[in-house]
Amino acid sequence: MAAGELYPRIERIREVSAELAAAFIHQAAREGLAKDQKWVDLAMAGDADKLVAEVRRFMWLPAETFEQLRQCCPHTHHHPVMPHSHDAHEVVAEISAAAGKL
Numbered sequence: 001m002a003a004g005e006l007y008p009r010i011e012r013i014r015e016v017s018a019e020l021a022a023a024f025i026h027q028a029a030r031e032g033l034a035k036d037q038k039w040v041d042l043a044m045a046g047d048a049d050k051l052v053a054e055v056r057r058f059m060w061l062p063a064e065t066f067e068q069l070r071q072c073c074p075h076t077h078h079h080p081v082m083p084h085s086h087d088a089h090e091v092v093a094e095i096s097a098a099a100g101k102l
Contacts, residue, residue, distance in 0.1 A: 018056045022051045025039050030043070
C-alpha cells in the first residue's frame with residue numbers, strides 16, 4: 001500500500017484478502033485455535049504460497065451473469081442467495097422463474 005492509504009486499491013482487494021485470511025489461519029494453527037485439520041496441516045507445512053492458493057480456491061466469487069450463477073449451484077454455501085435449506089436446483093428454478101418475469 002502507498003503511504004497514507006488505509007485500504008488496498010480495489011484492484012488488489014481479493015489478493016490482499018486471501019493473504020490476510022491465510023495469515024489468520026497460520027496464526028490460529030500456531031496457537032492451537034484452528035479446528036479443521038486440513039487448514040492446520042496446510043498452515044504448519046510452512047508453504048505460504050500453497051496456503052494462500054487454497055484460501056483463494058474457497059473464496060466466494062460473485063456471479064456476473066445468470067449462467068455463472070446457475071453453474072455454481074453445487075457450491076451453494078458460497079452464495080448467500082441460495083440458503084442451505086433448499087435444494088440448489090430448486091433455487092435455480094425459482095430464480096429462473098423470477099428472471100423470466102422481468
